Amino acid sequence: MTQEIAIQDQIQGNHCFGCGPDNDQGLRIKSYWSGQNQTRCEFTPSPFHNAGPAKYLNGGIIATVIDCHTICTAIADSYVQAGRDVGTGEKIWYATGKLDIKYLAPAMIDKPLILEASIVGRGPKKTVLHCSLTSDGRLCAKAEVVAVRVPGDW
Template structure:
Protein backbone atom coordinates (compact mmCIF):
# COMPACT_ATOMS: atom_id res chain seq x y z
CA UNK A 1 0.00 0.00 0.00
CA UNK A 2 1.49 3.38 -0.99
CA UNK A 3 2.00 5.96 1.76
CA UNK A 4 -0.69 8.57 2.33
CA UNK A 5 0.39 12.21 2.10
CA UNK A 6 0.40 14.20 5.34
CA UNK A 7 -2.08 16.63 3.81
CA UNK A 8 -4.56 13.88 2.97
CA UNK A 9 -4.66 12.89 6.64
CA UNK A 10 -5.16 16.38 8.08
CA UNK A 11 -8.92 16.99 8.32
CA UNK A 12 -10.68 20.14 7.09
CA UNK A 13 -7.58 21.83 5.68
CA UNK A 14 -8.53 24.49 3.12
CA UNK A 15 -5.09 26.14 2.88
CA UNK A 16 -4.10 27.53 -0.54
CA UNK A 17 -0.77 25.72 -0.49
CA UNK A 18 -1.54 22.42 1.20
CA UNK A 19 -5.29 22.01 1.51
CA UNK A 20 -6.42 18.99 -0.52
CA UNK A 21 -9.93 20.41 -0.72
CA UNK A 22 -8.89 23.79 -2.11
CA UNK A 23 -9.57 23.45 -5.84
CA UNK A 24 -7.71 26.67 -6.64
CA UNK A 25 -4.72 25.81 -4.46
CA UNK A 26 -1.37 24.13 -4.99
CA UNK A 27 -2.43 20.90 -3.20
CA UNK A 28 1.08 19.75 -2.32
CA UNK A 29 1.76 16.23 -1.04
CA UNK A 30 4.41 15.55 1.62
CA UNK A 31 5.81 12.22 2.82
CA UNK A 32 8.43 10.95 5.24
CA UNK A 33 11.69 9.77 3.72
CA UNK A 34 13.72 8.72 6.72
CA UNK A 35 14.06 11.72 9.00
CA UNK A 36 13.27 14.19 6.22
CA UNK A 37 9.97 15.04 4.62
CA UNK A 38 9.89 15.25 0.84
CA UNK A 39 7.49 16.80 -1.64
CA UNK A 40 7.65 16.81 -5.42
CA UNK A 41 5.62 19.56 -7.04
CA UNK A 42 4.99 20.38 -10.68
CA UNK A 43 4.14 24.06 -11.06
CA UNK A 44 1.89 25.37 -13.82
CA UNK A 45 2.84 28.04 -16.34
CA UNK A 46 0.60 30.58 -14.56
CA UNK A 47 2.87 30.20 -11.48
CA UNK A 48 5.66 31.99 -13.37
CA UNK A 49 7.66 35.00 -12.29
CA UNK A 50 8.14 38.04 -14.56
CA UNK A 51 10.28 35.90 -16.89
CA UNK A 52 7.89 33.12 -17.92
CA UNK A 53 10.50 30.37 -17.63
CA UNK A 54 10.96 30.81 -13.85
CA UNK A 55 8.81 30.00 -10.83
CA UNK A 56 7.34 32.96 -8.92
CA UNK A 57 9.02 33.73 -5.59
CA UNK A 58 5.72 33.87 -3.72
CA UNK A 59 4.85 30.37 -4.92
CA UNK A 60 8.31 29.20 -3.79
CA UNK A 61 7.70 30.72 -0.34
CA UNK A 62 4.27 29.07 -0.16
CA UNK A 63 5.72 25.66 -1.09
CA UNK A 64 8.42 25.94 1.58
CA UNK A 65 5.96 27.26 4.17
CA UNK A 66 3.25 24.65 3.64
CA UNK A 67 5.62 21.69 3.26
CA UNK A 68 7.38 22.70 6.49
CA UNK A 69 4.24 23.34 8.54
CA UNK A 70 2.69 20.03 7.44
CA UNK A 71 5.97 18.33 8.39
CA UNK A 72 5.73 19.96 11.83
CA UNK A 73 2.15 18.69 12.20
CA UNK A 74 3.14 15.17 11.11
CA UNK A 75 6.05 15.21 13.54
CA UNK A 76 3.83 16.37 16.42
CA UNK A 77 1.57 13.37 15.83
CA UNK A 78 4.63 11.12 15.54
CA UNK A 79 5.97 12.38 18.89
CA UNK A 80 2.63 11.47 20.47
CA UNK A 81 2.62 8.04 18.77
CA UNK A 82 -0.69 8.83 17.07
CA UNK A 83 -1.85 8.64 13.47
CA UNK A 84 -1.91 11.95 11.62
CA UNK A 85 -5.38 13.45 11.83
CA UNK A 86 -6.49 11.53 14.91
CA UNK A 87 -8.41 13.42 17.60
CA UNK A 88 -7.70 15.64 19.31
CA UNK A 89 -6.43 17.32 16.16
CA UNK A 90 -3.02 18.95 16.12
CA UNK A 91 -2.67 22.22 14.24
CA UNK A 92 0.47 24.26 13.64
CA UNK A 93 0.82 27.65 12.00
CA UNK A 94 3.74 29.67 10.71
CA UNK A 95 5.35 31.90 13.32
CA UNK A 96 8.37 32.76 11.16
CA UNK A 97 9.35 32.19 7.55
CA UNK A 98 12.69 33.29 6.15
CA UNK A 99 13.36 32.36 2.53
CA UNK A 100 16.71 32.81 0.82
CA UNK A 101 16.50 32.70 -2.96
CA UNK A 102 19.74 31.19 -4.29
CA UNK A 103 19.01 30.74 -8.01
CA UNK A 104 16.08 31.28 -10.35
CA UNK A 105 13.88 28.17 -10.31
CA UNK A 106 13.15 26.88 -13.82
CA UNK A 107 9.57 25.92 -14.65
CA UNK A 108 10.71 23.18 -17.04
CA UNK A 109 10.19 20.34 -14.58
CA UNK A 110 9.10 19.42 -11.08
CA UNK A 111 10.74 20.84 -7.98
CA UNK A 112 11.72 18.76 -4.97
CA UNK A 113 11.36 20.04 -1.42
CA UNK A 114 13.28 18.49 1.47
CA UNK A 115 12.45 19.57 5.01
CA UNK A 116 14.21 18.49 8.16
CA UNK A 117 13.42 19.29 11.73
CA UNK A 118 16.25 20.99 13.59
CA UNK A 119 14.46 21.34 16.94
CA UNK A 120 11.08 20.27 18.26
CA UNK A 121 9.44 21.05 21.56
CA UNK A 122 5.91 20.70 22.89
CA UNK A 123 4.77 23.97 21.26
CA UNK A 124 7.38 24.95 18.66
CA UNK A 125 9.17 23.23 15.77
CA UNK A 126 12.12 24.65 13.84
CA UNK A 127 12.69 23.39 10.32
CA UNK A 128 15.06 23.88 7.41
CA UNK A 129 13.62 23.32 3.96
CA UNK A 130 15.38 23.37 0.60
CA UNK A 131 13.79 23.58 -2.84
CA UNK A 132 15.66 21.91 -5.70
CA UNK A 133 15.19 22.20 -9.46
CA UNK A 134 14.84 19.12 -11.67
CA UNK A 135 18.63 19.29 -12.20
CA UNK A 136 19.19 19.01 -8.41
CA UNK A 137 20.30 22.63 -8.02
CA UNK A 138 19.27 24.13 -4.68
CA UNK A 139 17.28 27.19 -5.74
CA UNK A 140 15.81 28.33 -2.41
CA UNK A 141 16.23 27.61 1.28
CA UNK A 142 13.77 28.36 4.03
CA UNK A 143 13.95 28.56 7.79
CA UNK A 144 10.55 27.99 9.34
CA UNK A 145 9.24 28.22 12.88
CA UNK A 146 5.92 26.43 13.27
CA UNK A 147 3.92 26.74 16.48
CA UNK A 148 1.04 24.67 17.79
CA UNK A 149 -2.32 26.33 18.15
CA UNK A 150 -5.33 24.99 20.07
CA UNK A 151 -7.43 22.46 18.18
CA UNK A 152 -10.33 24.93 18.51
CA UNK A 153 -8.34 27.34 16.29
CA UNK A 154 -9.69 25.53 13.25
CA UNK A 155 -13.38 25.79 14.11
Protein backbone atom coordinates in the same frame (compact mmCIF):
# COMPACT_ATOMS: atom_id res chain seq x y z
CA MET B 1 9.71 6.23 8.75
CA THR B 2 7.85 6.11 5.42
CA GLN B 3 4.24 6.26 4.42
CA GLU B 4 2.16 5.73 1.31
CA ILE B 5 -0.47 8.40 2.00
CA ALA B 6 0.52 12.06 1.78
CA ILE B 7 0.64 13.90 5.10
CA GLN B 8 -1.80 16.49 3.74
CA ASP B 9 -4.37 13.83 2.88
CA GLN B 10 -4.45 12.75 6.53
CA ILE B 11 -5.14 16.23 7.94
CA GLN B 12 -8.91 16.67 8.07
CA GLY B 13 -10.46 20.05 7.29
CA ASN B 14 -7.36 21.51 5.64
CA HIS B 15 -8.45 24.25 3.22
CA CYS B 16 -5.02 25.87 2.87
CA PHE B 17 -4.19 27.31 -0.57
CA GLY B 18 -0.80 25.59 -0.68
CA CYS B 19 -1.42 22.24 0.90
CA GLY B 20 -5.10 21.74 1.55
CA PRO B 21 -6.70 18.77 -0.16
CA ASP B 22 -10.05 20.48 0.56
CA ASN B 23 -9.16 23.52 -1.61
CA ASP B 24 -10.01 22.87 -5.26
CA GLN B 25 -8.25 26.10 -6.32
CA GLY B 26 -5.04 25.41 -4.35
CA LEU B 27 -1.64 23.97 -5.15
CA ARG B 28 -2.37 20.72 -3.28
CA ILE B 29 1.24 19.79 -2.55
CA LYS B 30 1.94 16.32 -1.19
CA SER B 31 4.57 15.60 1.46
CA TYR B 32 5.87 12.19 2.54
CA TRP B 33 8.21 10.96 5.24
CA SER B 34 11.58 10.18 3.69
CA GLY B 35 13.47 9.25 6.84
CA GLN B 36 13.74 9.95 10.55
CA ASN B 37 12.76 13.62 11.02
CA GLN B 38 12.76 14.22 7.25
CA THR B 39 10.10 14.72 4.60
CA ARG B 40 10.12 15.13 0.84
CA CYS B 41 7.74 16.80 -1.57
CA GLU B 42 7.78 16.90 -5.36
CA PHE B 43 5.68 19.65 -6.94
CA THR B 44 5.34 20.51 -10.62
CA PRO B 45 4.38 24.15 -11.17
CA SER B 46 1.79 25.22 -13.71
CA PRO B 47 2.72 27.72 -16.44
CA PHE B 48 0.64 30.44 -14.74
CA HIS B 49 2.78 30.21 -11.57
CA ASN B 50 5.45 32.19 -13.40
CA ALA B 51 7.46 35.23 -12.34
CA GLY B 52 7.98 38.21 -14.68
CA PRO B 53 10.01 36.06 -17.10
CA ALA B 54 7.64 33.23 -18.06
CA LYS B 55 10.35 30.55 -17.74
CA TYR B 56 10.84 31.10 -13.98
CA LEU B 57 8.66 30.32 -10.97
CA ASN B 58 7.18 33.17 -8.92
CA GLY B 59 8.91 33.72 -5.58
CA GLY B 60 5.62 33.78 -3.70
CA ILE B 61 4.80 30.29 -4.95
CA ILE B 62 8.25 29.16 -3.76
CA ALA B 63 7.53 30.65 -0.32
CA THR B 64 4.11 29.00 -0.22
CA VAL B 65 5.32 25.50 -1.01
CA ILE B 66 8.20 25.77 1.48
CA ASP B 67 5.82 27.10 4.14
CA CYS B 68 3.20 24.41 3.57
CA HIS B 69 5.68 21.53 3.28
CA THR B 70 7.36 22.42 6.57
CA ILE B 71 4.18 23.23 8.51
CA CYS B 72 2.61 19.91 7.47
CA THR B 73 5.84 18.18 8.51
CA ALA B 74 5.55 19.81 11.96
CA ILE B 75 1.90 18.76 12.24
CA ALA B 76 2.68 15.15 11.29
CA ASP B 77 5.66 15.05 13.65
CA SER B 78 3.53 16.25 16.53
CA TYR B 79 1.08 13.40 15.94
CA VAL B 80 4.03 10.96 15.85
CA GLN B 81 5.43 12.41 19.10
CA ALA B 82 1.98 11.95 20.69
CA GLY B 83 1.95 8.29 19.59
CA ARG B 84 -0.99 8.80 17.22
CA ASP B 85 -1.62 8.40 13.52
CA VAL B 86 -1.82 11.72 11.70
CA GLY B 87 -5.34 13.11 11.81
CA THR B 88 -6.60 10.91 14.65
CA GLY B 89 -8.05 12.13 17.92
CA GLU B 90 -7.91 15.77 18.94
CA LYS B 91 -6.73 17.95 16.05
CA ILE B 92 -3.16 19.19 16.03
CA TRP B 93 -2.49 22.40 14.10
CA TYR B 94 0.58 24.55 13.55
CA ALA B 95 0.95 27.99 12.01
CA THR B 96 3.99 29.81 10.69
CA GLY B 97 5.88 31.74 13.35
CA LYS B 98 8.91 32.46 11.16
CA LEU B 99 9.65 31.90 7.49
CA ASP B 100 13.20 32.92 6.59
CA ILE B 101 13.92 32.14 2.94
CA LYS B 102 17.13 32.67 1.04
CA TYR B 103 16.53 32.71 -2.70
CA LEU B 104 19.68 31.41 -4.37
CA ALA B 105 18.76 30.83 -8.02
CA PRO B 106 15.69 31.00 -10.24
CA ALA B 107 13.50 27.90 -10.26
CA MET B 108 12.41 26.70 -13.67
CA ILE B 109 8.67 26.79 -14.34
CA ASP B 110 8.72 23.62 -16.45
CA LYS B 111 10.66 21.39 -14.04
CA PRO B 112 9.48 19.64 -10.87
CA LEU B 113 10.50 21.19 -7.57
CA ILE B 114 12.00 18.93 -4.94
CA LEU B 115 11.54 20.07 -1.36
CA GLU B 116 13.33 18.35 1.50
CA ALA B 117 12.57 19.35 5.09
CA SER B 118 14.38 18.33 8.25
CA ILE B 119 13.24 18.82 11.82
CA VAL B 120 16.15 20.41 13.68
CA GLY B 121 14.39 21.21 16.96
CA ARG B 122 11.12 20.51 18.69
CA GLY B 123 9.38 21.51 21.87
CA PRO B 124 5.85 21.44 23.21
CA LYS B 125 4.87 24.69 21.42
CA LYS B 126 7.18 24.98 18.43
CA THR B 127 9.12 22.99 15.86
CA VAL B 128 12.13 24.34 13.96
CA LEU B 129 12.73 23.04 10.45
CA HIS B 130 15.20 23.54 7.64
CA CYS B 131 14.04 23.15 4.05
CA SER B 132 15.77 23.11 0.68
CA LEU B 133 14.13 23.58 -2.70
CA THR B 134 15.83 22.35 -5.85
CA SER B 135 14.81 22.71 -9.49
CA ASP B 136 16.51 20.98 -12.39
CA GLY B 137 19.23 19.70 -10.03
CA ARG B 138 20.09 23.18 -8.74
CA LEU B 139 19.57 24.49 -5.19
CA CYS B 140 17.22 27.44 -5.67
CA ALA B 141 16.13 28.28 -2.12
CA LYS B 142 16.71 27.28 1.46
CA ALA B 143 14.72 28.23 4.50
CA GLU B 144 14.44 28.09 8.24
CA VAL B 145 10.88 27.79 9.49
CA VAL B 146 9.51 28.02 13.00
CA ALA B 147 6.18 26.24 13.25
CA VAL B 148 4.10 27.31 16.26
CA ARG B 149 1.42 25.09 17.74
CA VAL B 150 -2.04 26.69 17.75
CA PRO B 151 -5.33 25.51 19.27
CA GLY B 152 -7.00 22.62 17.45
CA ASP B 153 -10.03 24.77 16.67
CA TRP B 154 -8.11 27.75 15.27
